[in-house]
Amino acid sequence: MKKRKKNTPFFSVIVPVYNNEDDIEKCISSILAQTYDDFELIIVDDGSTDKTPDICDDFAQKDERIRVIHRQGNGGVTAARNEGLFYSSGEYIYHVDGDDWIAEKLLETAKNRLDKASIDIFVFCHVKVLENNQYQKRKLRVEEGLYDKERLKKQIYPWMIFQLDKKGGIDSGSLCDKVIKRKLLQKHYCSDTSLFRGEDCVCAWECLYFADNVYFSEEMLYFYNRLSETSGQKKYRKNLLENEKAIAKYLRSSLKVKEDFEIERQINMLEFYGIVRSIHQEINFHHSFFSSAQLLKMKCKGERDICCYKGMPLKIYPYVLLINHQCFLFLMMCVILKKYIYKLLCIFRGWIIDI
Template structure:
């Protein structure tokens, strides 16, 4: 059984997929499996993924019958995961050769529920700085939620720079919300954090995040605004419920999002 399950939702990623897969094949620590979830692609993504899994036994392909969205694809991957740990990578991104080794070492040496690494935005812009954080090492629940919900830094609400415990996800039946198109990963992270206790943050930039100019994160329309508003409402609701629970158990929490 692999230690780490890497879930990669795919939708029309034919132009970027091979770089992603080759970066995973080059990992220095091979104790992982990769679950490719084709979310109804209409280009050559499925054909490329099918050919790849036939040649590499660490990789599996799950094909959804129609395009259901990234949340549903990730949820399908969670159900198929066999590893003790889980992470999520986007199909057009890639990772450094020691990406898996960093996380596997973290969970081997420390009793953790969540580990975080840094990332690099691609393509690099002139004078762009690698996102950093002043938080290094172990931190408490309030601090990690603060970092997840910040608008900048090396943590934020992404899932691809974080590794989670599979048993915690399944114990609390955590999943991604399929009814919103933005910030679904931030909601998932906050949901996970309120059920977790041991957090570890380091900022080596091990993940390459490809930003498209026409991506959803750069699009400002009515539907996007609706998703952002709904996501922020759900996040606030989770945090307030957890704060109330902590207060009732005489375990004070102090969330400061300034």
């Protein structure tokens, strides 16, 4: 059994878990296999009803660096992460999801970089593990290196959340590809525990926005498991629309958008695509067009402007207009039509290649 060091650990690794019995062993093992071992591992069991608590407790009995916190009831990943942060003592905080795993050199790589300067956040890259042994790497979208505040303002913040020509920004919005100084995170953690999707991004972007310096690395150090049955991507979320709008509202408040037009523009884009995602969800789960349209209308009842178009590209204006007039049935028909046109083009392209 490894003995805990008397001094404060350099890293606190926080892992929120809920019914992860199929994946948690691999997750914890990847953390304990780190080539740099000055860390504490805080596992927050968020009211699991399967064998997850027992698996975590077994690991804790074998390694004194591990602390397992058992919460009563399922309060959500944000609440679990926040409780882990409250109990943490490391100089830097690192988050790992219970169904994912990390490269064995992650903490050592971070430590080597953090030792060279007083860095608030160390950002790296991740790999999505897909079906049929497929891997999708998220490469760094900026030049690798250290960014002080002025460089962040010029090269990161204007495209941090959204780039106009892409459905995403420079940053992933994930907490799992960032090691964050605890003093910074304690000031800018996510306080809205009702968020169930995108809860990472409100915290990650707020920390980036208020950081004095950030190091961006090309290293691929995190493995995001898209095969897991517990993945939020595979679940129907009845309140997805409300959640997407709550994220936008939270960011408008925390990032003080009235003082930064570029950030306001990006949040407007984020909100728009969040609403579009809600429409796609209804289609993907094969719900009736009419009942889905009525449901979305009911959710938007009384709202004058569902989506703000300020700063958006002109090509998006018609869609914003349709959303604000609650033409959800027409929008869903457009999505389906676009989907079938794309499939026909793919078939046609295949014919040309065969010829």
